[in-house]
Ligand SMILES: CC(=O)[C@@H](O)[C@H](O)COP(=O)(O)O
């Protein structure tokens with residue numbers, strides 16, 4: 001259910017903003033001096049109004065390190081209303097992190113370890129036997145499970161059948177289509193997928209390459225969006241206007 005920032009049911013549909021800190025960690029990792037600090041960035045974006053923190057610890061620790069996952073978990077204990085979302089392919093290391101920190105949300109992404117960035121959703125039919133017990137274990141730990149999905153209405157019933165509660169729509173194709181003649185056709189695929197997901201009782205997240213420019217039209221077409229996670233463009237904007245204003249820009253783009 002969509003809630004207002006106070007946690008009260010809201011008649012206005014609200015989409016939560018989760019800030020992905022991968023790229024802050026990427027910059028931090030360039031030297032051994034420890035800054036920019038990932039936990040300080042988390043505190044800053046929370047103070048600016050973000051509703052959640054997302055990390056995607058990749059097996060090579062190219063940006064978020066395992067230690068960041070634990071440090072953020074400790075920090076978020078003093079911010080009880082803030083969602084902790086950990087993304088990744090549920091390899092043994094990922095599952096151990098989830099067992100240790102029990103994030104609010106586990107977003108499962110089918111990325112190969114060496115992929116440059118996420119570029120595809122799950123094939124929930126081919127991967128069903130792998131995913132079903134993993135989803136069950138994560139939910140038994142108290143984590144909401146979200147599956148990273150392409151905008152394919154025909155796959156939504158299978159997501160529900162596997163036991164996941166949410167999808168995260170992979171918005172790379174939307175970002176590519178934005179401002180081109182294909183824009184409306186691509187947006188229709190997303191809104192049809194969202195409608196199919198809602199019909200199956202699923203909640204809806206979205207993420208990848210979302211910007212303050214392409215987000216308003218996306219949100220208008222998918223008013224039932226529960227959450228967006230934004231990292232690359234958040235960090236890029238922050239270089240010009242600072243983290244606080246970058247968060248506010250995305251909240252404004254969501255109509256908050
Ligand atoms: C799962 C997803 O949508 C990605 O956007 C991901 O979190 C970004 O990962 P990188 O920061 O490694 O490109």
Ligand SMILES: NCC(=O)COP(=O)(O)O
Pocket residue numbers: 020054087168206207208209210229230231232233234
């Ligand atoms: N799940 C998407 C995410 O966390 C951020 O993606 P991006 O904004 O870095 O492309």
